[in-house]
Amino acid sequence: MxxxxxxxxxxxxxxxxxxxxxxxxxxxxxxxxxxxxxxxxxxxxxxxxxxxxxxxxxxxxxxxxxxxxxxxxxxxxxxxxxxxxxxxxxxxxxxxxxxxxxxxxxxxxxxxxxxxxxxxxxxxxxxxxxxxxxxxxxxxxxxxxxxxxxxxxxxxxxxxxxxxxxxxxxxxxxxxxxxxxxxxxxxxxxxxxxxxxxxxxxxxxxxxxxxxxxxxxxxxxxxxxxxxxxxxxxxxxxxxxxxxxxxxxxxxxxxxxxxxxxxxxxxxxxxxxxxxxxxxxxxxxSERHDHEHIHEEMAHTHRHVHDEHHQHTHTHDDPPGEPHTHYHVHTRLVHTHPHYPDLHHRHSHDGHGPHDHGPDGQDHTHAA
Structure with a gap:
């Protein structure tokens, strides 16, 4: 949890x-x-x-x-x-x-x-x-x-x-x-x-x-x-x-x-x-939700640290230190770990992987 x-x-x-x-x-x-x-x-x-x-x-x-x-x-x-x-x-x-x-x-x-x-x-x-x-x-x-x-x-x-x-x-x-x-x-x-x-x-x-x-x-x-x-x-x-x-x-x-x-x-x-x-x-x-899932490329702005979902490079204009807030791009990622429907895991579980529009209005496509 x-x-x-x-x-x-x-x-x-x-x-x-x-x-x-x-x-x-x-x-x-x-x-x-x-x-x-x-x-x-x-x-x-x-x-x-x-x-x-x-x-x-x-x-x-x-x-x-x-x-x-x-x-x-x-x-x-x-x-x-x-x-x-x-x-x-x-x-x-x-x-x-x-x-x-x-x-x-x-x-x-x-x-x-x-x-x-x-x-x-x-x-x-x-x-x-x-x-x-x-x-x-x-x-x-x-x-x-x-x-x-x-x-x-x-x-x-x-x-x-x-x-x-x-x-x-x-x-x-x-x-x-x-x-x-x-x-x-x-x-x-x-x-x-x-x-x-x-x-x-x-x-x-x-x-x-x-x-x-x-x-x-x-x-x-x-x-x-x-x-x-x-x-x-x-x-x-x-x-x-x-x-x-x-x-x-x-x-x-x-x-x-x-x-x-x-x-x-x-x-x-x-x-x-x-x-x-x-x-x-x-x-x-005691719930455990764990399966392979796909994070398609997406971009948005929110407060974050550089965890496994935030492996991106910084420009000289981006803020130093962590956590920090700036516009960033998520590259496509396929992995397996326990997760919940947070900002980065609002994906379908019906096998079809429909588009899910996240809180920033961007297309947050995930497939399970």
Missing amino acids: NRSGLALALLSAVLFGASTPFAKLLLGGMPAQMAAGLLYLGSGLGLAVVLGARAALRLPTHDEAPLGGRDLPWLLGVIATGGVGGPLLLMLGLARTDAASASLLLNMESIATLLIAWVVFRENVDRRLLIGAACIVAGAAVLSWQGRAMFSTGALYIVGACVCWGIDNNLSGRLSAVDPVRIAMLKGLVAGCVNMGLALTFLHAGLPGAALVAGAMAVGFAGYGVSLVAFMLGLRHLGAARTGAYFALAPFVGAVVSLAVFGVHDAGRLAMAGVLMGIGLWLHL
Whole structure:
């Protein structure tokens, strides 16, 4: 398993899951749109500060690949589905559905992410991965189940929100070579402004007190901003299906925090969910995907080191040291090693080797 990708995906789940109980504690007295707006704005504004500080101090990560013209359609899709469509449908659903049913239905995001990755973007998803993902989602369902589920118009809105976020997660994978801080910042600012606009314009809601606003934005920065950056870096290493499955651990983290800090949750159900999720995680961690595959010639820009996939010469204009970011050409390569659907391994497994357009819009043809 790609250890960096695993650590980043789990960090994303931990940050988002741990932020949920605190978000409920801080934001219980305001409309859902106002709460969502403050959380997303905290994410966007916090990451804007990070971007500025990173550039001013020339920290090692300041040279991530910039957004290019070919990235624009993917970026607009991410913002439209994940920053606008998902939150809006969720708010409509929450207004028509009880909290227990809503929590259960939100587990559909991981399922939607995996199915879209498998069917639409043709990521390799074998039986082991499917069973592992099913165990993780089942564990999340155990945590959310309250003895009944309401399938109503509100439920359809929430399922629609999960589909939007599933699309968002997969489109974000097309952008995983680009600076994740910049992507997450733009998404946070747009989503925050849209939700705040809805709250102020249509609900005529007023801003809460300064302390509550600051607390909400701090939670949003960690649980939405930093978490999203880690999620996108996980996509870079693991692909959407696996990163989405690990992110489904977030409800378990939230339940553990609720139990430890606030004394809220059923310890028996928490233990049962932990067993199911542990089985799913083990199935994923013990996965080994290894076969001969062909990397056809390709060219793109992203942050990299000179590993076996990056054996290229430098010109005097290219940056020194590693890791570094510059436009480079991959020569044709045939080899066998364990791999996952990262930036350089989004190839077909049907024996026909169709063209796969990677996150930079270039033709990333691979044959298996």
